[in-house]
Amino acid sequence: MKIKVVESVLKANDAVARENRRRFEAAGVLAVNLMSAPGSGKTALLERTLAGLGPDVRSAVVVGDLQTTRDAERLQNTAQQVVQINTGTGCHLTATQVAEALESLELAGLHYLFIENVGNMVCPAGFDLGEHVRVALLSTPEGDDKVAKYPTLFLCADVILLTKTDLVAVLDYRRERVYEDISRINPRAPVMELSCRTGEGVDRWLSWLKDERRRRTREVTTG
Numbered sequence: 349m350k351i352k353v354v355e356s357v358l359k360a361n362d363a364v365a366r367e368n369r370r371r372f373e374a375a376g377v378l379a380v381n382l383m384s385a386p387g388s389g390k391t392a393l394l395e396r397t398l399a400g401l402g403p404d405v406r407s408a409v410v411v412g413d414l415q416t417t418r419d420a421e422r423l424q425n426t427a428q429q430v431v432q433i434n435t436g437t438g439c440h441l442t443a444t445q446v447a448e449a450l451e452s453l454e455l456a457g458l459h460y461l462f463i464e465n466v467g468n469m470v471c472p473a474g475f476d477l478g479e480h481v482r483v484a485l486l487s488t489p490e491g492d493d494k495v496a497k498y499p500t501l502f503l504c505a506d507v508i509l510l511t512k513t514d515l516v517a518v519l520d521y522r523r524e525r526v527y528e529d530i531s532r533i534n535p536r537a538p539v540m541e542l543s544c545r546t547g548e549g550v551d552r553w554l555s556w557l558k559d560e561r562r563r564r565t566r567e568v569t570t571g
């Protein structure tokens with residue numbers, strides 16, 4: 349009985365996710381779901397990304413957190429539109445919460461919608477939000493063993509970002525261990541190292557993102 353309940357919740361979520369995706373595609377918007385543990389640098393990545401995409405690129409951000417509007421406040425000057433979702437005790441965003449956020453957003457004319465998921469290495473991966481791409485972040489201070497210990501997040505990622513690489517010099521961090529685990533768990537996702545503090549590696553991420561948008565929204569927009 350319990351399993352049936354879980355299945356029905358996921359089925360209902362998937363139906364709403366499909367409708368979200370249809371809306372993004374109709375508007376020519378690339379939807380990007382950012383997932384990681386708390387403190388991996390999702391908001392910092394968004395600050396860098398929005399600045400790096402430049403003033404001609406129009407982006408909106410949906411931010412999920414249990415409490416506070418702090419991330420939305422950080423992003424309000426760089427994104428065209430920002431909506432904060434407070435999940436209370438919820439450890440992940442759902443497609444319905446994103447659909448509700450879309451009521452406050454104008455999708456027409458946007459290039460990107462970034463969804464900063466609730467900081468959690470397990471639960472967000474189970475819920476399709478209607479995104480086109482899933483980005484998994486892992487920061488160097490979290491340790492080089494986390495891909496193997498929390499494979500769920502990395503298994504479903506379209507790209508894996510190893511963040512805060514400027515700290516590698518002061519940490520006991522073995523890169524090769526991370527790459528080995530990723531190659532075993534998800535060999536299809538490109539892996540990129542970057543530091544939002546120094547800007548190192550950010551250009552490669554931006555190029556990848558622009559390519560994804562061109563590739564996935566080709567039919568509906570030329571922008």
Ligand code: MG
Pocket residue numbers: 390391392419464
């Ligand atoms: Mg954040």
